[in-house]
Amino acid sequence: MRTLQETIKVHYSSLSPGQQKVAAFYIERPQEAALLTAFQIGKQVGVSETTVIRLAYALGFSGYSELQQALRKDWLLPKQDISEVLPSKDGQTNDNQLIRQVILREQAILQNLAEQIKVDDVWAMAETLIHSDRIYIGGFGSSYAAAYWLYYALKQMRGNVVISSPTGFMTEDICDLTTNSAAVIFSFPRYRQDTVQAATIAKEQGAKIIGITDRTLSPIGQLADMTFTSSENEVTDAHSIASIISLLDMLLAGMRIRDCEHIAKRQQQLEHLYAEQQLFSE
Amino acid sequence: MRTLQETIKVHYSSLSPGQQKVAAFYIERPQEAALLTAFQIGKQVGVSETTVIRLAYALGFSGYSELQQALRKDWLLPKQDISEVLPSKDGQTNDNQLIRQVILREQAILQNLAEQIKVDDVWAMAETLIHSDRIYIGGFGSSYAAAYWLYYALKQMRGNVVISSPTGFMTEDICDLTTNSAAVIFSFPRYRQDTVQAATIAKEQGAKIIGITDRTLSPIGQLADMTFTSSENEVTDAHSIASIISLLDMLLAGMRIRDCEHIAKRQQQLEHLYAEQQLFSE
DNA sequence: AACACATTGCATGTAAAACTTCAAAAGTCT
DNA sequence: AGACTTTTGAAGTTTTACATGCAATGTGTT
Structure with a gap:
């Protein structure tokens, strides 16, 4: 038997009435139980602190502290299987597996994003x-x-979108911003200093700063009004932008839902112009 | 300011170095931090118990215990988003589901890529x-x-890499290609005609054409010497590039394995130049 | 170099939680 | 009903964790 819940089920029938009440609490509200003290749990189920502690002995633990530790481990464990995938620096694995692990890693990051994202x-x-x-x-x-x-996706939806050049920003682009404007600033390791400068100038113009970065506390994260992070609690030196793209796709989906009339209208205009230009084949 | 993470972000810049290390731990591994004692956290980040406690005061709490309680509350609350996932007639909730479906879709595409890819x-x-x-x-x-x-990743590894402008190609870039050159051409719906032109010119110079597209039989797919497709058997009008990025990451991983000496050498050169420029913060 | 100031960790004090003991209450058997 | 066993909680003890004063260290300034 491995988890605490399994241990409880095995011993349950041989527990005293009071201990059974406590055990039931552990099964039904494990998260809460992991945080409360023995006294508080006793109060919750209507028994004394002593009975709670005795349950720990009855389950074969050396004391209540040990039981609590076991419970907390069970709770943290599910989060760990992601990190197990990531540092797969196994020297034995052949090159083909290394290639495939790229996908596994991306999947793990996406999973993490899905769990962490605040809609x-x-x-x-x-x-x-x-x-x-x-x-x-x-x-x-x-x-x-x-x-x-x-930039490209926003351009499909609306006008008045500008992007910096890949090599650096032009002050002229940023100084056109107003208090009704927004600046979306991307910044990932190695954090470039000019990124911070651009954000600072935009902030001076009163624009809302939206930071897209890897950690809340990265240089941009500290400046921004809203911050989006790709994989905060992951330890991955080599950052992939795949999860960032997914994040942006969520954002774009949200915008399409909220602003569908304008977007549809603009789309029509673009279609018309495209047709004139014969830009696309098929 | 509501959550602990937000509180930390506000005060972060005014914290002492040691306190910042502790604060970063709270942001990066909140679950773990919620369970550990002040002493244990200090041990984790390499500061004394005292510094950990002082962080609580710096953030405006009446003591470490209060900070811990706040963190634990933040942790227990997210459990409510289960109701978010459950089907509901509430329009708002359905929209939230739409957002999350973006991730589900990306995951499915990745899965498909993993199954189809020929290493x-x-x-x-x-x-x-x-x-x-x-x-x-x-x-x-x-x-x-x-x-x-x-382009950016290749530039990190080697020289003699050129990229077109986002709006169109310059014939001069392509005509420098030889029979020992390669041209990587990206093409996704709506297929632009100039992409085909660029590929044709490159082929005339004798360069190997590598097509990155969505279907083997897309315009570029027919021209290319090797073709990579993102999601052949998927029917998705709004194509995401997340899977393309993953594909590229695999390619780049492969190159790093096969050509690691050259790449390491170039990396060193770049590091040296970066240091001179002071391009990066931190 | 000398000063002020900030930062940090050790040592000690205090509060709270875990553990132990013991006697009373409840249940069981003859 | 009386004796025995089991269960339980209040009170006391020990351990642990939080809190605080103080000295040592480091940093920047005049």
Whole structure:
């Protein structure tokens, strides 16, 4: 028997009435139980602190502290299977497996994103972008790819979107921003200093700063009004932008839902112009 | 300010170095932090118990216990988003589901990629790129983001890499190609005609054409010497580039394995130049 | 170099939680 | 009903964790 819950089931029938009540609490509300003290749990189920402690002995633990530790481990464990996938620095694995592990890693990061993401924040950012009179997108070096993806998608939806060049920003782009504008700043390790400068200038113009970065406490994260992080609690030196793209796709989906009339209208206009240009084949 | 993470972000810049280390731990591993004692956290990040406790005061709490309680509350609350997932007639909730479906869709695409990918083809492409004297990367419109990502990563590894502008190609870039060169052409719906033109010119120069597209039989797929497809049997009008990025990451991983000496050497050179420029913060 | 100031960790004090003991209450058997 | 066993909680003890004063160290400034 491995988890605490399994241990409890085995011993349950041989427990005293009071201990059974406590045991039931552990099964039904494990998260709460992991945080409360023996006294508090006793109070919750209507027995004395002593009875709670005695349950630990009855289950074969050396004391209540040990039981609590076991419970907390069970709770943290599910989170750990992601990190098990990541540092697969096994020298024995052949090269083909290394290639495939790239996908496994991406999947793990996506899973983590799905668990961590706060949908409300996505909505808030979508609303901000919809109602901004002007949007500046800044992303240099390795961040430029993701920045351009956002730029292109926003351009499909609305006007007044500008993007920096991949090599650096032009002050002229940023100084057009107003208090009704938004600046989306991408910044990933190695954090470039000019990214921070661009954000600072945009902030001086009163624009809302939306930071897309890897950690809340990264240089941009500290400046930004809203921050989106790709994989906060992961330890991955080599950052992939795949999860960032997914994040942006969520944002874009949100904007399409909230602002569908305008977007549809613009789409029509674009279609018309495309047709004139004969830009596309098929 | 509501959550502990937000509180930390506000105060972060005014914290002492030691306190910042502790604060970062709270952001990066909140679950673990919620369970550990002040002493244990201090041990984890390498500071004394005292410093941990002082962080609580710096953040405006009446003591460490209060901070811990706040963190534990934040942790127990997210459990409520289960109701978010459950089907509901509430319009708002359905929208939230739509957002989350973006991730589910990405995961499905990745899964598909993992099943379909031929690792040998990845190796072949990696070898081709390593041994090319010159690499041209073409990707216009929506394809440019992925193209740039590849460009940037290749630039980190080797010289003689050029990329088209997002709006169109310059014939001069392509005509420098030789029979020992490679041209990586990105093309996704709506297929732009100039992409095909660029590929044709590159082929006339004798360069190997590597097509990154959505279907084997897309315009580029028919021209290319090797073709990579993101999601052949998926029917998704709004194509995401997340899987393309994953594909590129596999390719890049392959190149790093096969050509690690050269890459390491170039990396060192770059590091040296970066240091001179002071391009990066931290 | 000398000063002020901030930061940090050790040592000690205090509060709280875990553990132990013991006697009363409840249940069981003859 | 009386004796025995089991169960339980209040009170006391020990351990652990939080809190605080103080000295040592480091940093920047005049």
